[in-house]
Amino acid sequence: MKSWAILSTKEFREGWRSYKFLWIPLLFLFLGVSDPLTNYFMEDILAAVGNMPEGFQMIMPQLEASDLLLASIEQFQLIGIIVLIAVFIGTISRERSNGTATLIYVRPVAPASIYLSKWALSTLVAAWGVICGFAGSIYYTSVLYGSISFRTVLTVIATYMLWLLFVMALTVTMSALFKTGVGAALTIIVIPIGGMIDSIIGSYWHISPWKLARYGLFISEDMIEASHYWSTLVLTLVLTIIIVAIGIWATGHNRKMTNV
Amino acid sequence: MSLLEVKGLTKSFGSKMSVDSISFTLQPHTATALIGPNGAGKTTTMSMITGLLAQTSGTVLLEGSSNIRQHVGFLPQYPKFYPWLTALEYVEMVAGLSHVPKREIRARSKQVLQYVGLEKDMNRLTSTFSGGMKQRLGIAQAIVHQPKLLLLDEPVSALDPIGRAEVMELLKLLQQQTTILYSTHILHDAEKMTDQVLFMKQGKLVEQGSLSAIQLRYADPKYAVQFANQVDASQFASGYPTARCEGSTVLLEVDETLPTMQELMSQVSSTGLEVIKLERVSASLDQIFMKVAGEREVLGNTVD
Numbered sequence: 001m002k003s004w005a006i007l008s009t010k011e012f013r014e015g016w017r018s019y020k021f022l023w024i025p026l027l028f029l030f031l032g033v034s035d036p037l038t039n040y041f042m043e044d045i046l047a048a049v050g051n052m053p054e055g056f057q058m059i060m061p062q063l064e065a066s067d068l069l070l071a072s073i074e075q076f077q078l079i080g081i082i083v084l085i086a087v088f089i090g091t092i093s094r095e096r097s098n099g100t101a102t103l104i105y106v107r108p109v110a111p112a113s114i115y116l117s118k119w120a121l122s123t124l125v126a127a128w129g130v131i132c133g134f135a136g137s138i139y140y141t142s143v144l145y146g147s148i149s150f151r152t153v154l155t156v157i158a159t160y161m162l163w164l165l166f167v168m169a170l171t172v173t174m175s176a177l178f179k180t181g182v183g184a185a186l187t188i189i190v191i192p193i194g195g196m197i198d199s200i201i202g203s204y205w206h207i208s209p210w211k212l213a214r215y216g217l218f219i220s221e222d223m224i225e226a227s228h229y230w231s232t233l234v235l236t237l238v239l240t241i242i243i244v245a246i247g248i249w250a251t252g253h254n255r256k257m258t259n260v
Numbered sequence: 261m262s263l264l265e266v267k268g269l270t271k272s273f274g275s276k277m278s279v280d281s282i283s284f285t286l287q288p289h290t291a292t293a294l295i296g297p298n299g300a301g302k303t304t305t306m307s308m309i310t311g312l313l314a315q316t317s318g319t320v321l322l323e324g325s326s327n328i329r330q331h332v333g334f335l336p337q338y339p340k341f342y343p344w345l346t347a348l349e350y351v352e353m354v355a356g357l358s359h360v361p362k363r364e365i366r367a368r369s370k371q372v373l374q375y376v377g378l379e380k381d382m383n384r385l386t387s388t389f390s391g392g393m394k395q396r397l398g399i400a401q402a403i404v405h406q407p408k409l410l411l412l413d414e415p416v417s418a419l420d421p422i423g424r425a426e427v428m429e430l431l432k433l434l435q436q437q438t439t440i441l442y443s444t445h446i447l448h449d450a451e452k453m454t455d456q457v458l459f460m461k462q463g464k465l466v467e468q469g470s471l472s473a474i475q476l477r478y479a480d481p482k483y484a485v486q487f488a489n490q491v492d493a494s495q496f497a498s499g500y501p502t503a504r505c506e507g508s509t510v511l512l513e514v515d516e517t518l519p520t521m522q523e524l525m526s527q528v529s530s531t532g533l534e535v536i537k538l539e540r541v542s543a544s545l546d547q548i549f550m551k552v553a554g555e556r557e558v559l560g561n562t563v564d
Contacts, residue, residue: 006356010342017344099340103401106310107357108329256314260307260336260413 003109007117020125028080028133035071036140039063065145066221072137073213082192085171088122089184092175099259111252122168127161152220159216166209166240167191173247209236263288263439264409269318271304278304280463291435293450294443296460297553302443306413310334333402337414339394343387347378347397350386351404358405372400392423412442416449428452447545459552467552478551479542481514483524488534496533
């Protein structure tokens with residue numbers, strides 16, 4: 001689709017010129033390296049800070065490489081995802097409210113081209129950030145705690161990419177459906193808060209999109225049944241397709257919301 | 261055959277009729293001014309023609325087809341561009357979106373930017389552009405795909421007199437290549453470039469035709485006789501039942517009962533009063549605007 005390519009170029013230029021391709025990976029890199037480093041140097045940090053009472057003894061948990069990978073994933077889930085949602089929630093709605101969309105909407109452009117260019121670029125930025133974050137995390141984990149198999153790395157990252165496709169599809173669809181504020185509120189309720197609920201009471205079920213991010217690691221460590229992994233994966237994919245379809249419809253339907 | 265045919269176009273928001281069943285046609289290579297006070301429905305009408313806004317009822321046909329997007333160039337009143345694109349990148353992007361053949365995009369984009377006088381600034385980010393430059397970039401993006409119909413919403417209202425003259429000059433040139441429909445509330449601009457005037461008020465089309473025809477209809481011709489002082493003026497006015505004094509000037513309605521200019525001149529000179537000026541005056545465009553727009557107050561309705 002030609003207009004999809006043109007609009008994607010435009011989105012890419014925006015991402016590049018607003019430094020999204022730089023600061024988002026830096027953020028994820030910071031999140032990724034923080035757990036292996038702080039855990040490893042915790043004793044030194046405490047000693048350097050001092051002021052420990054006489055005879056104080058701390059028992060450090062024995063951490064495995066996979067524990068640190070999981071900790072990094074938790075960091076991405078808690079902070080990284082919220083930042084990504086905040087950055088991309090206005091991707092369609094803000095263009096409508098500031099009027100830049102008007103001059104695009106009056107041209108013969110299919111709503112699908114608009115939506116898919118937005119989804120593609122936001123996922124690209126998110127994926128690039130997450131890959132940098134995992135690279136940092138895996139590097140320090142393997143140096144300080146022992147090696148992680150290549151197969152695990154690949155499974156964890158590939159699974160997380162699917163989760164990102166889902167999250168960014170939801171974000172862009174919310175942006176197409178609502179004004180920026182409403183979309184942001186709803187997305188933050190669905191993704192991070194839904195994730196918290198899932199981690200609190202989610203032990204009653206095994207299949208939910210919010211579990212997908214951790215399942216990549218769990219399946220590599222044989223901590224879950226393969227069927228749970230695959231069901232979650234397929235469910236997330238199906239939901240993503242439905243969300244994209246709604247998003248494309250909303251992009252066309254809400255054309256009229258643009259400010260002339 | 262007419263280029264654009266608008267029939268019974270209506271838009272209502274709830275119970276409020278923004279545009280109330282308007283119909284008109286545009287002939288190829290003409291310029292038409294859509295005139296009316298703020299809130300008359302000019303922008304809503306344009307939005308419906310571009311397809312941005314779905315009409316409540318009515319049809320818009322371009323050369324008999326309702327598939328319009330491909331053939332329309334649109335300039336909103338305040339065009340907004342992506343601040344992180346250069347002017348050239350922006351025009352190339354919209355040219356591609358409007359299906360300009362790939363190998364022609366670069367050349368044609370440069371050509372229209374040169375046409376609007378932005379060739380020196382085409383590699384600058386649009387965020388650094390002044391209001392006038394943005395307006396000219398807006399025209400460039402509207403014509404790059406050589407549309408059959410050019411819709412301009414208040415193209416000059418936000419510009420200073422120099423920018424205004426430049427843009428009007430550009431539009432006059434464009435008229436040779438395309439058909440223009442533009443809205444304005446500045447009648448002097450309409451006077452410079454227009455074949456047809458559509459006068460909107462409260463969503464309705466209240467006047468339609470050539471500007472000179474409308475001017476004639478609302479001309480309200482009068483003789484104005486200016487005297488050296490008010491005493492002379494009132495003395496002269498007392499001789500005519502329809503005369504009205506404005507300071508030292510006497511205004512006489514022109515109708516069948518009145519003398520011709522020649523006769524009036526001899527009548528004035530026979531009084532022996534000191535005359536400074538004798539002329540026949542017509543309502544100015546602004547007065548016509550006020551007259552057409554102002555009738556709503558008489559009806560007791562208000563807009564907005």
